[in-house]
Amino acid sequence: ILPDAVLKAAIDYSIQYIPQRSLPDKAIDLVDMTAAHLAAQHPVTDxxxxxxxxxxxxxxxxxxxxxxxxxxxxxxxxxxxxxxKQMDNHSEDQKVTATVNDIAESVERLTGVPVSNMGASDLERLKESSNRLKGHVIGQDGAVEAVARAIRRNRAGFDD
The missing domain is CATH 1.20.5 (Single alpha-helices involved in coiled-coils or other helix-helix interfaces)
Structure with missing residues (x-):
């Protein structure tokens, strides 16, 4: 089962961590990869x-x-x-629900970038870093944007 939050995370993570491909392909591939991994972890009883x-x-x-x-x-x-007993315990209602962490793990497997280490609060803080820096550095918007971009890239695991 794929809740809306998981689909949103797949879109967000694919935009952020898989820039070389285009939407919706990269988000769909990420969801597919996650679902395949979950299916392998939780095999269905025949x-x-x-x-x-x-x-x-x-x-x-x-x-x-x-x-x-x-x-x-x-x-x-x-x-x-x-x-x-195995037949009694098996039911069609035993569906596996994907989580945002499952999507993050798929991004890690695909890109090698440790996504799950970053919590939601870290991501929000990184997104707002340029605004916070602009409050302290006056008149250097271009430089502040460059520094904020470099911090985000570094935190995501990319080099220059």
Whole structure:
């Protein structure tokens, strides 16, 4: 599940950290990369394979009882109960919800820039750094913008 905040973060991070590509491609790729990573971390249980294995175990159990091999029948019964628990615990409602941190991790994997180290307050502070500097340095707007840009680049992990 992709909440609106995650989609907004994908757009913001892609604009900020992936300048060599254009929107909406870079934001969509970032969301796709995040979703693929989450899917790999949380694999979906295959109900059909569980049902097939359960049918096989039931056949084994019936054959073992017919041959009076009760130890094997008990092992098959235990396995059937385990499979039933897995099937009961599985539901289609077990959806994984992406977070802004997941998007940040995808940006890190893609660019190598440590995005998650920067919190929201850090980002806001960096965005407003030129305004704060202009309050202290009078008449040097161009220089202040250049310094603020250099600080943002450095904090993002880029070199000149």
């Amino acid at each position: 109900l059909k394979s569980l049902e097939a294995e359960m049918a096989t175990q039931k056949n084994i159990q019936e054959e073992a009882v017919a041959k009076e091999d009760f130890e094997r029948a008990l092992t098959a019964k235990t396995r059937i109960e385990e499979l039933q």
